[in-house]
Amino acid sequence: MSDPQQTDEVDLLHHGDAEVDDGLVDFAVNVRSSAPPEWLAERLRTSIADLAAYPDPGAARRAVARRHHRAVEEVLLTSGAAEAFVLLARVLEPRRAVVVHPQFTEPEAALRAAGHEVERVVLGKDFTLDPAAIPDDADLVMIGNPTNPTSVLHPEAAVAALARPGRTVVVDEAFMDCVPGEPESLAGVPGPGLVVIRSLTKTWGLAGLRAGYLLAEASLVTKLAAAQPLWAVSTPALVAIEACCSPAAVAEASAWAVELAAERDRLVAELTHRGLYVVPGSRASFLCVRVPDGLGIRALLRQRGYAVRRGDTFPGLGPDWLRIAVRDRPANDALLEVLGELGI
Incomplete structure (x- = not known):
């Protein structure tokens, strides 16, 4: 277990979209596709007719509540997950804030921008969660x-074990819909101090729309809403949230997750066969891979037209780590072929 007091500096504001230039095949951004499905795109096009009116979040908020069996009062719609992190950082007043790494860097960046000191707990072997690693007095x-x-x-029980009186536990479930059936989700588990954040960006190809909750x-929720700008979520984003929380959309996402799992496992096997270390138990739409001279391999891949995500901007990783998105079989095979040409 690494020292939770570590203060090594990394670029917390570097994200996968910075890796992608014109002409590069994108294995860096964790979005399912380059565009939302046609049925959703049509709903968004239709929503343009209502842009003269101010956004009304009621229907979308009720849809989220039904989706997760929560009270409507327990739902806050946001302009993507990133806004949720910023609101929490501005509203909460932690005495001892801990971010468990490696993870998405925006939560720590938002806390620091709001003037909070942040401690890092970097997970050990295979990056599995040990609740005992969290300082007892972290609030x-x-x-x-x-x-x-x-x-x-992480198992639901391990994450839930982090909760205790006087502590807020924020769980970023942006990629939970990559998991068939979402068995470890805490979204439907109300509890004091438990906050779950969801994004529609990944599965539905909506990064440019900014839709989450x-x-x-x-x-x-009441305190966070008071800190949120008026009409923070646009009418098209509200339409997307409502549509993507429908039973039909949830079923479609679950079917995609099953297909994703099969292709992800195949890609893991291919990379492992080549002697690379892939973090075990991968369950999202990307793989975390340790590659000797990872930054050098990333540069060579860019020369051959492929973008992958560097790992050294994540606390707890370093220059020998890459994050590789899982695409469809032809795209994955093309990447594997190029890796083979590089001697991997």
């Missing part, structure tokens, strides 16, 4: 599940 803990960039899915006890 704010942030963790991803499944975790970006490791693709590790937060689930928490009603009193915290």
Whole structure:
């Protein structure tokens, strides 16, 4: 277990989209496809007719509540998951804030931008969660599940064990719909101090729309809503949230997750056969891979037209780590062929 007091500096504001230039095949961004499915795109096009009216979040909020069997008062709609992290950082006043790494860097970046000191707990072997590693007096803990960039899915019981009186536990479930049936999700588990954040970006190809939501006890939702700008979520984003929380959309996402799992496992086997270390138990739409001279391999891949995500901007990783998105079989095979040409 690494020292939770570590203060090594990394570029917390570097994200996968910075890796992608014109002409590069994108294995860096964890979005399912380059565009939303046609049925959703049509709903979005139709929503343009209502842009003269101010956004009304009621229907979307009720849809999220039904989706997760929560009270409407426990739902806050946000302009993507990133806004949720910023709101939490501005509203909460932690004495001892802990971010569990490696994970998505925006939660820590938001806390630091709001003036909070942040401690890092870097997970050990295979990046699995040990609740005992969290300082007892931490009153704010942030963790991803499944975790970006490791693709590790922590057991629900392990994450729930982080909760205690006087502590807020924030769980970033942006990639939970990559897991068929979402068995380890805490989204439908109300509890004091438990906050779950969801994004529609990944599965539905909506990074440019900024659509997400937060689930928490009603009193915290009220405080966060008071800090949120008026009409923060646009009408098209509200339409997307409502549509993607419908039973038909949830079923479609689950079917995709099953297909993803099969192709992901095949890609893991191919990379492992080549002698690479892939973080075990990958359950999201990407793999975390240790490659000797990872930054050099990343550069060579770019020369051959492929973008992958560098790992050294994630606390707890380093220059020998890459994050590789799982695409369809032809695209994955093309990447494997190029890796073979590089001697991997």
